[in-house]
Amino acid sequence: MVDFLKNRAGRQLLQVAGWGVVLWLACYAFSGHLLATVEIISAGQAHLVIISLIVLGLASFAYSALRILDMRDEMEGRRKAFDTADHIATHDHLTKLPNRYAFDRFVLPQAPDGQEALDAGAAEPVIPTATVFSIDLDGFKKVNDLLGHQGGDLLLTEVSRRISALADHECVFRFGGDEFVAVASGMPPEKEELFAQLLIHSVSRPVRIDALPTQVGASVGYARMPEHGSTLEEVRHRSDVALYEAKSRGHNQYALFQQDMQDKVAQRAQLEGNLRRAIEDKSIRPYYQPLINLKTGELCGFEALARWRNADGVFVPPQEFIAVAEETGLVTALFEQLLAQACRDAQTWRAPLLLAFNVSPVQIEDRLLPSRILNILAETGLPPSRLEIEITENALIGDPDLAAATIEQFHSAGIQVALDDFGTGYSSLSQLARFRFDKIKIDKSFVSSFVGNDKSAKIVDAILGLSRSLNLKTTVEGIEEHAQLAYFLGQGCDIGQGYIFGKAMPQTDAIAFARQRKRVLAAC
Ligand code: C2E
Ligand code: MG
C-alpha cells in the first residue's frame, strides 16, 4: 500500500482524493444552494449522498483520464525504446546496413500489380522471384594488417556504400566481417551475371584511406528463387555455396549456384570432420623420401611428407588435406604434431642426416612460426642444423616483409631454408634476390618434361647456372628415369630426389633404406 502511494498512480489517486475532499467541502459549504437546486430538480429527494456520488464520479473520471494519458505516454516511450533496441539488434553499427538478423525477417518487396497474391485468373499463387548475391572481399585481411582496424573500418564503410548504390535500399546486408548479401527481387536471369560483374568492378576500384590508395577484390556467388530454393534463407545458403566455389577460382570471380557445388561442399565438410578426428587420433604420419647426394651417391637426408590413410584404407593426397587444414586453421596443430614426430624419428637415424620439412604458405603468415619450430627442436633435442625448412614461392608473396623476417630468424637459429617447387610460382628471380635461401629445389614438372623438350632443358640449364652463380645448392625433384639422372649428374647438380631412389616410406623402411644404401656404397 505504501509502495502504491509512492508511485505516480498512487500520487495521482491521493491528488484526486484531495481534490475530491476539497470539492466535497465546497459542496458542503454551499449545500444550501445545492440542495435548493437539487430539490428543484428532484422534488426534495436529493441529499448529501447524491452530492457525494457526483463528486466521486467526477473524481474517478479525472483520475481515469490522467491514467489514460499517462499510459499512452508510457506506451509511446516503450515503443520508442523497443524500436531503438530492435534497430541496434538488426543493423550493423559500422556501416549502418541491416545485418543477418534483419535478413531473417526480410520480406521481399511486393511485385508490381500484386503478382505474388493470386495471379489474375490463375489458381496457384505466383511465387516471388529474387536473386541473392553473396559477396566476400578478397584481400581484406591485408588491408586490416597494413592500415589497422580504423583503416579497415573506413574501407568497409566505403565498400558498403558502393554496394548499396547498386541495389535497392534495405536490400543490402552486412553478414559478418567482410561478407555482404544483396537481394535483387524480380531480376531477370540474363541480368544477374552483369550485376555480379558490376559488384566486383565497383568494390575493387581503389579506395583512398589516409591518402593511401588501397584496393580489395570481391568474390560473388549467387542463386535465385524459386529455382534454387523456396525460401530466402535457403537461396542465401546456396549463394554462399556458389561464393565458396568462386573463391576457390581466385580473386574477383563470380559463380552461379550449381547442384554439383553443393555436393563438393558436402564432401569437403566430411573431409574436414575426418581430418579433425585424424589429427586428434594422430593418425596422420610423416613418411620419408630419400635425398641423395648426386656427387657421392650417399644418402644425405629425408624429406618428411605427410601421409594419411583414411578409415577406408585409402591414402588421401596431402595437397588435398593440407589445403583443408590451411583453410580451417588446423594446419598449425597438424604441423606441430608431424614436425615433433619427424624430429623424434630423425633422432633415431644413425648418421646425422638432414630432415627436410615443408611449411605451407598459410604458416608463413604466422608470426609465431619460428618460436613454434624452436620449441619443438628443444623438446625433441634435434639440432637446428639438421633441419631444413622448405618454403614454396607462393608463401613469399602474401607478406614479403614478414616472410623475409621469418627466413632470417630461421637462419640465425641455424635452420636451413630451401625454396621448394622452384619455377612453378610467381616472380622467382626477384625472390632469389630478396630472400636468403640455402638451396633451391627444381620442380619435378621441369624434370619430367625436359628430355626431348628443348625449351625445358634450356630452363633447367638456366636455373642450374643461376643457382651456381648465387652460390646456392640445388636439389632436383622427381627423378624417375636413368636418362634424367645421368643428365643432372652431368650438370653438377647437388642433390637428387625421386622415385628412382625411393618413394616416401614409413620410419622403419627409412631406417632400412639408410642401412641398405650404406651397404651398397661400401660394396662399390
Ligand atoms: P613437395 O614438397 O614438392 O614434395 C614432393 C612431392 O613430389 C611429393 O608428393 C612426392 O611424393 C612427389 N615426388 C617425389 N619424387 C617423385 C617422382 O619421382 N615422381 C613423381 N611423380 N612425384 C614425386 P606428395 O607427397 O604427394 O606431396 C605433395 C605436396 O604436398 C608436397 O610437395 C608438399 O608441398 C605438400 N606436403 C606434403 N607433406 C606436407 C607437410 O607435411 N606439410 C606441408 N605443409 N606440405 C606438405
Ligand atoms: Mg617439399
Ligand code: MG
Ligand atoms: Mg617440391
